[in-house]
Amino acid sequence: MKYRFATEAIHAAYNPDEHNRAIMPPVYQNSMFTMKEIGEQIPFRYARLANPTRKVLEDTAAVLENGAAGFAFASGMAGIDCVFRTFLRPGDTVIAVSDIYGGSYDLLVDVYAAWGVNVVFADLTDPANLDKALAEHENVKLVWLETPSNPLLRLVDIAALAAKAKAAGALVGIDNTFATPYLQQPLDMGCDIVFHSATKYLCGHSDVLMGIVVAKTPELAKPLHTMMVNTGAVAGPADCSLVLRGIKTLALRMERHCANALDIARRLEAHPAVEKVFYPGLPSHEHHDLARWQMAKGCGGVVTVYLKNDSREAANSVIKNMKLVRMASSLGGVESLVNHCYTQSHSGVPPEVKAELGIRVGLLRFSVGIEDIEDIWADISAALDTTL
Template sequence: MHLETLAIQSTHFPDENAAAVSAPIYLSTTFERGEDGSYPKNYVYSRVNNPNRQLLENSMATLEGGTHGFAFASGLAGIAAALQILQAGDHVILGDDAYFAAGVLMTEVFGPWGLTITRVDMTDLSAVRNAFQANTKLLWLETPSNPLLKITDIAALAEISHQHGALCAVDNTWATSVLQRPLELGADIVHYSTTKYFGGHSDVLGGALIVKDTQLAERLKKVQSLGGAVPSPFECWLITRGIKTMPLRVKAQSESAFTLARFLSAYPKVEQVHYPGLETHAGHEIAKRQMKSGFGGMLSFQVKGGSAEALKVANHTRLFIQATSLGGVESLIEHRRSVEGAASTSPENLLRVSVGLEHPDDLIEDLKQALEA
C-alpha cells in the first residue's frame, strides 16, 4: 500500500465495544485480571502498555518499515532511552550540526555516568572513520541536520558503523517516514520527535524509536517500561490522529519550502540559503537519492548584516510566528543562536524556518516585507 493509505489503515482501531470509527481514549492506568490471575487482554499497567500507545507504536513501525516501535513522552526522552542501552565507558559519535539539546544531554547528563562523545562533520566520511574508537558503540546522525540542513549519506555511515561493531541511529525528525526511511538504508535505530510532523499541530509532546532487530527491541522495551518516560493515552491519541494526515501535510510543506528556498536564494539581502532541494546545496545529489518524495518543510537562511539584521527580519514577519519548534501547520521563524545560547555553533545571522500550510505566495510576501523593513 502507498504511505497515504498506510497512514489511515495503520491508525484504525477495531473497537469491539461500540464499533467507533475514531479510536476511544483508554485513560485507565490499570487493567482487570482474569480469575486465574492472568491478563486476558494482555494489558497490565499503562506504564508498560496501553491500547492507545500500542496503536501508535504499531503505526509508526509500519510506516517506517520496522518491526518494533516505542513511544516516549518527548523527543529527548527517546534519545535518552537509546543512550540508556549503552554502558558506562562507551563512546558515541555525534554530528557537529545536530539538535543542540541532544549534545547537551550526552555531555551534561550522561557524561558524568562515563559516556564520552566525539563531534564530527558527518558529511566527511574520512573524518567519521577516524572518529571511531575501540569503545565506540553508537553513531548518532541527523539528516537533514539542525539547523544547517547538512545531508549525510545514511547507507555509507551505516556500513561504516557496522564495520566497527557500532549501532547507527538516525534522527529522522526533519524528513519523517514520508520522505526518508533510514531502516531501508541500513540504520539500526530511527528516532523522532513526534512533537513535530507526526503530531503536526503544535499541541502535543512526544518521541519515538523504531527498530527491526528483536534483541535491540527487547533492550529498548526494558528501558521504556522501567524508565517510565512514556506518553499519556491522550497524547498517544493526538499523535495517532496526526499521522492520518501527515503524508499530505509533509508533501505540501515540502513543496512550499522549496518555493520559499528558491525565492530567498535569489533575494539580494540574503547571504545564503540552506535547503537540500537547491542544486547549489552540497548534499543535493545524496538528498535526491535518499529523500524519495521531497526535500522537507524546513529551511534556514543567513541574512546579510549579522545578528541584528537577522533579528530585525524575525521581528517584522506578520504571518510567520517567532517561536521554537517545527512541523506544525503554522509557519515559524526563529533566530537559533539566541535560543541556544553562548555554546551555540549556529551562525549569528541564521534564521531557521518551519514552513506551514499557508499559501506560499503569502509567505513570500511576508518574508519580502520583513527583509525590507
C-alpha cells in the same frame, strides 16, 4: 496486506472491529485494567507497561518505518535518552554527527559525558571521517546520525555510514525528525534505531510533546521496552490520539510543506537581504546530489538562511516585522514559524562550538507551513526588507 505509505498512514495497526467498530482509535484514559485471577496474562494491565491507544500509535510508527516495534515517550528528549541509556555504559564510546540538534548535544555533553561515556562529535558528511573516528576510539557502541541536520540541513550518506558502523560492530541510530518516514526510511538503509520528535511533523498541529523510537528488530526492541517501562517516561493516551490523527494527513501535509519550502527557498536566494540559503532541494546546496536519491520525494519543510547583516538587531528586525510567521521554539506544524537558533534551539551550545558549526547570530530557521505560498512570501520578504 502491505499498502502504500499514504494508505498505511491512515489504516496501519488499527482494526475497528477490535474497538467496538470505532473509526478512530479510542482514547483509553485508564491507568489500569482489571484482571480476573492471579497470574492472568492480558495485554494491558497498567498504563506504564502498555496502553491500547499508545499501542496503536507505536505499531503505526513501526509500520511506517518498516521496523519491528515502536515506542512512544512523553517528549522527544525522553525518547533519545532511552536509546542512549539502553545501549551505552560508562567507558563506551558514542560517535555523533557534529551538526546536531542542540538538545541532543546538551544531553550527550551534560549527562552522558559526565556519566563516563566517551562522546565524540565528527563531521560525518564525509564518510571517511567515520573511518577515522572508529580507528581512533575504542568501544564504539553507537553511531548517532541526524539528516537533514538542525539547523543547517546538512545531509549524511545513511547507507554508507551504516555499513561502516555495522562493520565495526556498532549500532546505528538516527534522528529522522526533519525528513519523517514519508521522505526517508533509514531502517531500510541499514540503521538499527530511528527516532522522531513527534512533537513536530508526525503530530503536525503544535499541540503535543512526544518522542517516538522504532527498533528494526525484536532483539533491539526488547531492551528498549524494558528501559522505557523501568524509567517510565511514557506518552499519555490523549497525546497518542492526537499524534495518530496527525499521522493520517502526514503524506498530504509533507507534500505541501515540501512544495512551499522549495518555492520559498528559491525566492530567498534572490532576496538582497539574504547571504545564503540552506535547503537540500536547491542545486546550490552542498548535498543536493545526495538529497536527490536519499530524499527522492522531497526535502522537507525547513529552510535556513544567513542574513547579510549578521547581527542580532537584523535578525530581530525580521522576527518583529513578520505578522503571519511567528517566532517559536519548535517546528513542523501546519503554521509557518521562525526560530533564532543561536538563542533558541542551540542556546546551550558553547559559542565556540556554534562558530565551528556555522550557527551565526544572523541565522534564521524557517519552518515553512502549508498556508498559501504568496501570503508566506509576502510576510517574509517585507520583513527582510527592513534590514536593507
